[in-house]
Amino acid sequence: MIIQHPLLGPRDSSEFVYLGDASLIDRPDWQAENAAEAFHDYAYLRDNPAGEHRELWFHEGGDRSWLVVTRNTVTHEISRVELARDVARTRGRSK
Amino acid sequence: MHDLVALTALGGTGPESCTVGSVSCREYPDIALASVAARLGHEAETRTALATLTGHTAPDIGQTSGHTVKAFWTGPEQWMLEAPFETHEDLASMVKGHVKDAASVSEQTDAWTRFDLEGPDVRAVLELLCNLDCRKMAEGDAARTSIHHLGCFVLCRSADVFSIYGPRSSARTLQHAIIAAMNSAL
Numbered sequence: 592m593i594i595q596h597p598l599l600g601p602r603d604s605s606e607f608v609y610l611g612d613a614s615l616i617d618r619p620d621w622q623a624e625n626a627a628e629a630f631h632d633y634a635y636l637r638d639n640p641a642g643e644h645r646e647l648w649f650h651e652g653g654d655r656s657w658l659v660v661t662r663n664t665v666t667h668e669i670s671r672v673e674l675a676r677d678v679a680r681t682r683g684r685s686k
Numbered sequence: 687m688h689d690l691v692a693l694t695a696l697g698g699t700g701p702e703s704c705t706v707g708s709v710s711c712r713e714y715p716d717i718a719l720a721s722v723a724a725r726l727g728h729e730a731e732t733r734t735a736l737a738t739l740t741g742h743t744a745p746d747i748g749q750t751s752g753h754t755v756k757a758f759w760t761g762p763e764q765w766m767l768e769a770p771f772e773t774h775e776d777l778a779s780m781v782k783g784h785v786k787d788a789a790s791v792s793e794q795t796d797a798w799t800r801f802d803l804e805g806p807d808v809r810a811v812l813e814l815l816c817n818l819d820c821r822k823m824a825e826g827d828a829a830r831t832s833i834h835h836l837g838c839f840v841l842c843r844s845a846d847v848f849s850i851y852g853p854r855s856s857a858r859t860l861q862h863a864i865i866a867a868m869n870s871a872l
Contacts, residue, residue, distance in 0.1 A: 598747050598762065603817050606832065652817070652832035654761040674762065685726070
């Protein structure tokens, strides 16, 4: 499997480490009223789609950047690769 | 006063070298390193400071630039600087003086070991060692990759000369991997 790194071009998937669902970017506010419930959902509840899935990959054997990879879990086709920091910033995160 | 003897990463008093076929692998201890990571919102300032330091615009993705003080790209808004140890032993503090609060600087000299591979068939050795498409690498290209499960930097100095930076504490392992690849490829 080849991952089209947005900065470095095509790289073998063996250089990457898989973390999980890209929704892990949306860490709940620990000071919110419902923080315990929100963290329960954040830590334990995942969708398990047969089809398109957005997931976090780490380029450990490369430039050490975090990527958001859109992958079809049925065909393994990768349709989109973005830098995770760009995804986080478009969601209003600055750090 | 202590009477200490400087040892290289491989434990010798001088650099080790080895030649197989047309390719030589030489330990290269005389280099000072410092890493630079631009702080959020200060990327342009950091690039300007790097340009002053290296006498060249800050290297773009997968590139190196500079002369005496050289920089190579290690990640988004991150660079490694290298300079001769003899004249730039205090490289990290010198760099910090230039970038000030625009970037974080870490001393890296004792974290890495460098091997220089030289010879017309050097790319045959590299393609056994790592995943990089090293046949397409040109002078001034730099990339991070895994060699023998070690995170390493591979720099193309010229058509026949490549430098490999690997973790200093695994210097012997890395040298073993390189020599094994040389014996297989050549």
